[in-house]
Amino acid sequence: MIKKVSVQDLKEGMYVCDFDRPWLETGFLFHHFLIKTDKQIEKIRRYCSHVYIDTDKGEDVMTAVSAGEADKKIEQEMKETIQQTLIREPSPEDKINFDIEIKEAKKAYTQSKEVIKNVMHDVRMGRIISSGDAKKAVNNMTDSIMRNRDALLCLTQLKSKDEYTSFHSINVCILCLAFGRHMGYSEIELKSLGIGALLHDTGKMKIPQEILNKPGNLTDNEFEIMKKHPVYSAEILGKTAGIPQKSIVVAIQHHERHNGTGYPNGLKGEQIDVFGSLSSIADVYDAITSNRVYHNALLPHEALKRMYEWGEKDFHKGLIEQFIKCVGIYPPGTVIKLQTGEIGIVISVNRANVLKPRVAVVIDSQNKRYTPPKTLDMSKGGGNWNIKEIIEPTSCGINPQEIMKGLLVDQIGV
Ligand SMILES: [Fe+2]
Structure with missing residues (x-):
């Protein structure tokens, strides 16, 4: 056991x-x-x-208690804490709706993917990078997040094991922008946060490939080398004209931890800039929800539960709670069973009612597949739609990441 x-x-x-x-x-x-x-x-x-x-x-x-019992306790505590405040203080709806914004979000996303690939290539070649394209990409993503925070957020479900660093860089940037907006930062501040987040792992290009791509089991020595990448990222950004100082702080602090066990400087609590803390939360969330050579991806709600549990030790507990409020208690990618018996995947949060997200319904109440999935806004139709429970995707034979990918490619051609 x-x-x-x-x-x-x-x-x-x-x-x-x-x-x-x-x-x-x-x-x-x-x-x-x-x-x-x-x-x-x-x-x-x-x-x-x-x-x-x-x-x-x-x-x-x-x-000791069984892991299952401990898990249930944490889930209950997290739900009660987050749900109560979300219901008490619902966020205002965005001005532009999801269906309209997703097209612009897709353009910003595609542009950023191209930019980060080129930046990583330049760093690997030892070239000085130019900040212009990265700034344009972050400006467009910031504009999209300001119009509607959920369209871009939904695209963070696109992940690739082969191009992990590029996808991870964009996802951390999007998560930071959404989180930063949720925390009330201005557009100018969000842009500094976004540039740092997009370029936070450029220093990894200075780490030998055999260490970077080693399937787990790094030796102590290799781990020490790996721990230098935030310093390298900060050096790269420091040499690049036009990069705000706050962006460099994001790059060097994204692996620092609230209790001082992070790296490279072992900073503690207040010593860590709030942008460093926001980026470390976004970085861990994307990393643990992605498949890597050394671990299988956690489901989004599992990842939030684990991060809530790590709370004060690794992160600022208040910030973790804010992050969960930002991505929702049913974050995009979560597989849920409706009270009708249908099974679907959460596409995006409904800000006015977090208990009724937009869902892609994949399996009907008779256990038959919808091809393609049926899009459902649970807040529409008189509010009669309810979530019965979160379920394990393997229990109904679906792969949420594959379905999200198919859905996004079909609908918006990413
Ligand atoms: Fe990193």
Whole structure:
């Protein structure tokens, strides 16, 4: 059985099978291992509040609860906290509706994809990059987010394992812009945040390919090299004319953590600029919802639950709550069952009523597939549509990322 254990209850002989934070940030070589020394326990305590143990492969502990029970408790707490404030304080609707804005969002997205590919190529070739195209791309994305925050946000579901860094850079930029707008920053501030977010990982192009693309298990030495990429990103942006100082702060601070366990400078709490904190949340959310060589993507609502749980340790708890409010308790990509028995995927949040998102209905109440999926705005039709539950996509044989991709390509030709 998988159990959730406080790090204070760890002892030799237990088999660790997961951490309470992204594995790559723990400095451990493996996801799964048997605890053999006190030194390992000390290291786990430094990074985590609790871990998950497999009691079939190692020692048990009586004080722990099953991972399922612990999960339900967290989900309940998160829902209550976020749902209450969202219902009490609904965001105003955007001026431009989703169907109109999605076309402009697509243009901005396609342009940004081209720009980031070229920038990454230039950095790899050792060339000085020009800020002009990146600024234009970020201006267009900012304009789109200001008109309607959900159209661009929906496009962050487009992910590619092969071109991870480019897609990740755009997604982090979009998430930061939406988050920044949600937090009330001005357009000028959003543009500085967006440029830093779009270019935050340019320093990775200075990391040897064999380390960057290694399928997990980095050695301590390789991990130290990897940890230099925010410094390289800041150096690249510092040498580029026309990059705002705040954008450089985003690049160097996007791996800092609230409790000081981040890198490169181990900054703590207030030492981290708020733009650094916003970008670290966006960065982790996109990273853990993407398939990588060393981990399978978490579902969007699972990712939010984990990040809520990491709360104060890795992030500022208040900011995490704001982020969840920004992307919604049913974030785009979430698979849900309606009370009618139909199954669908959330395309975008309805700001006026977060419990009734826009959905692509994939399976009807008789368990037959809709081809193509049927678009449903749950807030329309007298408000009779209700979500029964979030479901595991594997339980109904659908792949949300593939369906979202198909839907976006069919509808807007991305
Ligand atoms: Fe990074």
